[in-house]
Amino acid sequence: DGGITQSPKYLFRKEGQNVTLSCEQNLNHDAMYWYRQDPGQGLRLIYYSQIVNDFQKGDIAEGYSVSREKKESFPLTVTSAQKNPTAFYLCASRSDREGVMNSGANVLTFGAGSRLTVL
Amino acid sequence: RKEVEQDPGPFNVPEGATVAFNCTYSNSASQSFFWYRQDCRKEPKLLMSVYSSGNEDGRFTAQLNRASQYISLLIRDSKLSDSATYLCVVKRSGGSYIPTFGRGTSLIVHP
Numbered sequence: 001d002g003g004i005t006q007s008p009k010y011l012f013r014k015e016g017q018n019v020t021l022s023c024e025q026n027l028n029h030d031a032m033y034w035y036r037q038d039p040g041q042g043l044r045l046i047y048y049s050q051i052v053n054d055f056q057k058g059d060i061a062e063g064y065s066v067s068r069e070k071k072e073s074f075p076l077t078v079t080s081a082q083k084n085p086t087a088f089y090l091c092a093s094r095s096d097r098e099g100v101m102n103s104g105a106n107v108l109t110f111g112a113g114s115r116l117t118v119l
Numbered sequence: 120r121k122e123v124e125q126d127p128g129p130f131n132v133p134e135g136a137t138v139a140f141n142c143t144y145s146n147s148a149s150q151s152f153f154w155y156r157q158d159c160r161k162e163p164k165l166l167m168s169v170y171s172s173g174n175e176d177g178r179f180t181a182q183l184n185r186a187s188q189y190i191s192l193l194i195r196d197s198k199l200s201d202s203a204t205y206l207c208v209v210k211r212s213g214g215s216y217i218p219t220f221g222r223g224t225s226l227i228v229h230p
Binding site: 031033035040041042043044045048050056058088090094106107108110111112113 | 123125127151153155160161162163164165168206208210215216217218219220221222223
């Protein structure tokens with residue numbers, strides 16, 4: 001089945017450590033996104049990538065880094081420079097074309113998320 | 120003013136009730152509007168796209184009012200399983216496709 005896989009599902013980090021969250025999709029989507037969600041809040045955009053080898057900062061990119069070396073993969077690194085990294089991280093991808101299930105173009109498909117806690 | 124604003128609720132309604140949520144957006148040039156549903160501690164999933172002429176999917180009806188810059192979601196005959204957070208999503212105007220999320224409206228349907 002096509003979809004997006006995020007790992008790990010839960011992650012604990014000590015202060016001062018960098019961690020990398022994995023996001024892999026087999027939907028053949030060009031665009032991928034990373035969002036952060038805090039309790040009771042909406043999703044805030046960290047980084048996005050419209051195509052392989054290209055990515056752009058979102059609204060809250062400070063303290064994060066990404067790469068897009070392959071179409072299928074868009075890992076997010078949470079660096080020690082991120083002051084308040086405890087949050088729920090969501091990766092999404094998007095197709096410009098109508099989906100097989102007629103889900104419509106430009107619909108976001110999300111992974112199950114990674115919950116990061118800083119101890 | 121935030122780009123996308125929603126009343127966080129919670130909206131607490133009995134089974135069978137009709138409930139409506141609104142979502143306002145600040146940029147009149149916004150394109151592409153969606154409603155997503157998010158269950159507790161899960162990822163958001165598409166509920167429905169919102170078209171200019173309004174659209175219906177079973178018990179759910181979505182409307183777009185460009186003049187007043189809001190979209191709405193109407194749920195008829197509420198079920199217990201409709202309890203969730205409903206996220207309004209608006210695509211920012213401009214070349215890059217950037218979906219912007221509201222903070223969500225919480226719905227609790229009780230017996």
